[in-house]
Amino acid sequence: MFPIKFIRDNLALLRQASELKNEKVDWERFEQLDQQRRGYLKAVEEKRHVQKQLGEKVAAARNSGQSGDSFLQEARVLSAEIDSLEEKLAWLEAELTSLASRIPNLPHSSVPRGKDASANQVVRTWGEIKEKNFTVLPHWEIGEKLGLLDLTRGAKVAGSSFPCFLGQGATLVRGLINFMIELHTNAGFKEVWVPALVNRESMFGTGQLPKLEEDMYRLKDDDLFLIPTAEVPVTNLHREEVIPEEMLPLYYVAYTPCFRREAGAYGKETRGLVRVHQFDKVEMVKFVSPESSYQELESLVAEAEKVLQALELPYRVVLLCTGELSFAASKCYDLEVWAPGLQRWLEVSSCSNFEAFQARRAGLRYRSRKGKVDYLHTLNGSGIALPRTLIALLEYHQQADGSIYLPRALRPYLGGREYLS
RNA sequence: GGAGAGAUGGCUGAGUGGACGAAAGCGCCCGCCUCGAAAGCGGGUGUGCCCGCAAGGGCACCGGGGGUUCGAAUCCCUCUCUCUCCGCCA
Numbered sequence: 001m002f003p004i005k006f007i008r009d010n011l012a013l014l015r016q017a018s019e020l021k022n023e024k025v026d027w028e029r030f031e032q033l034d035q036q037r038r039g040y041l042k043a044v045e046e047k048r049h050v051q052k053q054l055g056e057k058v059a060a061a062r063n064s065g066q067s068g069d070s071f072l073q074e075a076r077v078l079s080a081e082i083d084s085l086e087e088k089l090a091w092l093e094a095e096l097t098s099l100a101s102r103i104p105n106l107p108h109s110s111v112p113r114g115k116d117a118s119a120n121q122v123v124r125t126w127g128e129i130k131e132k133n134f135t136v137l138p139h140w141e142i143g144e145k146l147g148l149l150d151l152t153r154g155a156k157v158a159g160s161s162f163p164c165f166l167g168q169g170a171t172l173v174r175g176l177i178n179f180m181i182e183l184h185t186n187a188g189f190k191e192v193w194v195p196a197l198v199n200r201e202s203m204f205g206t207g208q209l210p211k212l213e214e215d216m217y218r219l220k221d222d223d224l225f226l227i228p229t230a231e232v233p234v235t236n237l238h239r240e241e242v243i244p245e246e247m248l249p250l251y252y253v254a255y256t257p258c259f260r261r262e263a264g265a266y267g268k269e270t271r272g273l274v275r276v277h278q279f280d281k282v283e284m285v286k287f288v289s290p291e292s293s294y295q296e297l298e299s300l301v302a303e304a305e306k307v308l309q310a311l312e313l314p315y316r317v318v319l320l321c322t323g324e325l326s327f328a329a330s331k332c333y334d335l336e337v338w339a340p341g342l343q344r345w346l347e348v349s350s351c352s353n354f355e356a357f358q359a360r361r362a363g364l365r366y367r368s369r370k371g372k373v374d375y376l377h378t379l380n381g382s383g384i385a386l387p388r389t390l391i392a393l394l395e396y397h398q399q400a401d402g403s404i405y406l407p408r409a410l411r412p413y414l415g416g417r418e419y420l421s
Numbered sequence: 422g423g424a425g426a427g428a429u430g431g432c433u434g435a436g437u438g439g440a441c442g443a444a445a446g447c448g449c450c451c452g453c454c455u456c457g458a459a460a461g462c463g464g465g466u467g468u469g470c471c472c473g474c475a476a477g478g479g480c481a482c483c484g485g486g487g488g489u490u491c492g493a494a495u496c497c498c499u500c501u502c503u504c505u506c507c508g509c510c511a
């Protein structure tokens with residue numbers, strides 16, 4: 001969210017940016033409301049000024065033993081006028097704020113322009129894709145065959161796209177979570193455990209609301225939302241706070257379940273674990289000073305990459321184009337892992353710099369060494385999401401005999417074994 | 422769930438209807454002193470919005486919202502949160 005004045009002074013820039021991001025904003029209405037608001041504001045302020053002076057006259061009169069009532073008639077009329085002007089002003093401000101909250105963040109100058117994924121840039125690829133001399137089974141087949149995964153019973157218990165993991169499959173999930181958190185805490189991230197339900201303010205703070213309300217699970221009786229990502233509770237940890245610059249950067253890592261409605265997303269493209277309503281994810285969040293945020297983005301991506309490297313899975317790093325950037329992001333890299341059973345690259349991590357966009361919405365500030373208070377920059381990156389990582393493990397590390405090779409890094413979490421069978 | 426107490430600036434904390442954007446202290450910034458620092462001394466120190474080229478001026482903000490009043494940090498209602506006690510509970 002940008003300040004109204006900034007929007008007014010940078011209409012052309014923001015308009016172009018929102019078109020690049022495929023976001024619709026009613027700019028004519030914005031200009032019209034803004035102009036009206038300033039007109040009413042001026043009128044209200046002038047009348048209030050007179051009102052104050054009258055009030056002072058009443059007080060002065062009473063202090064010197066007179067009644068002061070002669071001013072009251074005029075003051076009453078003025079008070080009523082102010083009331084009606086303020087009502088209109090409040091409505092205009094609410095409308096304007098609502099419009100402003102739907103203006104997307106500006107893409108960074110280094111972000112390629114483009115409408116869709118075809119304009120994304122692959123910035124690097126890691127590992128080589130080794131072709132197998134047998135047909136790789138898709139993860140849902142090999143997963144069910146080995147008794148690691150049960151999609152049918154998940155559907156019975158909750159509904160379609162709510163997977164269950166069994167036996168060593170469940171151990172693998174738990175092991176992956178521990179492995180990732182330990183990796184990131186060793187790199188200086190502080191582990192946090194946060195609520196999986198958040199309030200409306202938190203959802204607004206990170207930019208999920210107002211735009212994405214339909215994509216969230218919501219508890220109507222309490223007006224709480226199930227988190228779509230740990231980004232929401234972790235970024236909001238410091239909402240409405242001023243952090244001393246000496247404490248920056250702050251690095252956090254959190255495991256949480258994530259919930260997404262993914263309305264109407266069933267089909268071939270989303271079979272098995274590709275797109276599910278509930279999944280597990282380890283997320284990294286950074287609070288940094290504005291000068292350092294782009295450097296911090298690069299090191300955040302590198303930190304996420306360490307997970308895939310340790311899991312011995314080939315992946316590529318993709319720089320998203322403007323049209324693929326999310327509402328709140330200025331710049332974003334995706335990590336995509338190779339799934340040979342599906343013959344597709346799968347997104348397992350998004351690492352974004354939001355600059356001060358979330359910070360302004362959530363009141364996240366820092367006090368510089370000079371004593372100046374300003375908005376800090378926030379970043380987050382998956383480190384990484386589990387279901388698609390499991391797909392890659394089950395498919396890429398699949399052996400001719402139907403067993404699954406376990407990378408060295410995971411073995412301590414699965415009783416030291418080298419293969420799942 | 423019930424009863425009570427509370428929420429004031431970066432922090433602690435005064436203020437119970439009019440000259441209060443808000444005492445005092447701490448912190449922070451600038452200066453003096455010093456070889457340098459500490460201590461001491463002096464000065465300064467919130468944010469947002471509107472008008473203005475600027476200088477400057479105006480308005481708002483004492484947890485959120487609403488009300489009473491010519492006028493609210495102060496009185497009333499309501500919500501949220503914190504603390505204490507009771508109840509319930511994995």
